[in-house]
Amino acid sequence: MKAKEKNAKESPSSTSTSGYLIATDEVLVETQVNRSRFFCYLFPCTSYEVMKARLTELQQEHPNANHHCYAFVSAAPQDSQAYGFSDDGEPSGTAGRPMLAMLQGSGIGQVAAIVVRYFGGVKLGTGGLQRAYGGALKAALPKLPTTHKVLTKTRALNVSYQQVSDIQHLIKLTNTQVLDEQYQENIKFVLAIPIDQLKLFEQQLLTLSSGALTLVKANHL
Known part of the structure; x- marks a missing residue:
C-alpha cells in the first residue's frame, strides 16, 4: 500500500x-x-x-x-x-x-x-x-x-547615547536579545523581544523616556 x-x-x-x-x-x-x-x-x-x-x-x-x-x-x-x-x-x-x-x-x-x-x-x-x-x-x-524555544517579535528602537544605559537595563529585565546595533548620530537597536514581555517592554519604555521613545517594526535583522 x-x-x-x-x-x-x-x-x-x-x-x-x-x-x-x-x-x-x-x-x-x-x-x-x-x-x-x-x-x-x-x-x-x-x-x-x-x-x-x-x-x-x-x-x-x-x-x-x-x-x-x-x-x-x-x-x-x-x-x-x-x-x-x-x-x-x-x-x-x-x-x-x-x-x-x-x-x-x-x-x-x-x-x-x-x-x-x-x-x-x-x-x-x-x-x-x-x-x-x-x-x-x-x-x-x-x-x-x-x-x-522563546517566541519573539522583532522591533527597532532609536535612542540617544544618554539613554543607552536605561535601554540596556530594560533589555536585561525582559530577556530581550539584541540582533543588531548601529552607532551613528543616535543608536539604533534591532531587538528580539519575547512576546510575553513585549507589553512590559513598551510600558517601561514609555515611562523611562516620558513618552519620547517607541518601538517600531523592523524590516530586517
Missing part, C-alpha cells in the same frame, strides 16, 4: 506566547515486539528537507530493514500546517499516524521521528502495529534532549 506523505508548510504557530520545547540532539532507542525490532531515531527538524536527508541516511545505514517510517513536526507541536508522516509500506494508518500523534502529544516541536523496522516473522495486526510504532516513540521521547 502506498505510504501517505505530507510535506511541511509554514504557518503561524498555534502554541502559547511563551514558546515551546524543541529537540536539541538525536537519540536512538530500540524496542522489540514479537521478534520484530524497532529502531526509533528522534532528532531536531525544522523542515521536510531536514527529515528527508536523515531518512536517506538511515535507509543507507539499514538497507535490509523492512520499513523506514517517519513523522515530523517542523514548527510548534500543534501547528496544523507543519507536519508530515509516512507508513512506508505498512498498512495505512498503522505507523506514521500513531507516530505523529505521539509527537504532537509530547509538547515538543521542531522534531522528527524515523522508526526502522526489521520484521521478526510474526504479523502484529493493525492494532499491534499502531501500538508498536507508538510505543517506540513512547520509549524514546523521555530520553530526547530539549530546550525551550
Whole structure:
C-alpha cells in the first residue's frame, strides 16, 4: 500500500506566547515486539528537507530493514500546517499516524521521528502495529534532549547615547536579545523581544523616556 506523505508548510504557530520545547540532539532507542525490532531515531527538524536527508541516511545505514517510517513536526507541536508522516509500506494508518500523534502529544516541536523496522516473522495486526510504532516513540521521547524555544517579535528602537544605559537595563529585565546595533548620530537597536514581555517592554519604555521613545517594526535583522 502506498505510504501517505505530507510535506511541511509554514504557518503561524498555534502554541502559547511563551514558546515551546524543541529537540536539541538525536537519540536512538530500540524496542522489540514479537521478534520484530524497532529502531526509533528522534532528532531536531525544522523542515521536510531536514527529515528527508536523515531518512536517506538511515535507509543507507539499514538497507535490509523492512520499513523506514517517519513523522515530523517542523514548527510548534500543534501547528496544523507543519507536519508530515509516512507508513512506508505498512498498512495505512498503522505507523506514521500513531507516530505523529505521539509527537504532537509530547509538547515538543521542531522534531522528527524515523522508526526502522526489521520484521521478526510474526504479523502484529493493525492494532499491534499502531501500538508498536507508538510505543517506540513512547520509549524514546523521555530520553530526547530539549530546550525551550522563546517566541519573539522583532522591533527597532532609536535612542540617544544618554539613554543607552536605561535601554540596556530594560533589555536585561525582559530577556530581550539584541540582533543588531548601529552607532551613528543616535543608536539604533534591532531587538528580539519575547512576546510575553513585549507589553512590559513598551510600558517601561514609555515611562523611562516620558513618552519620547517607541518601538517600531523592523524590516530586517
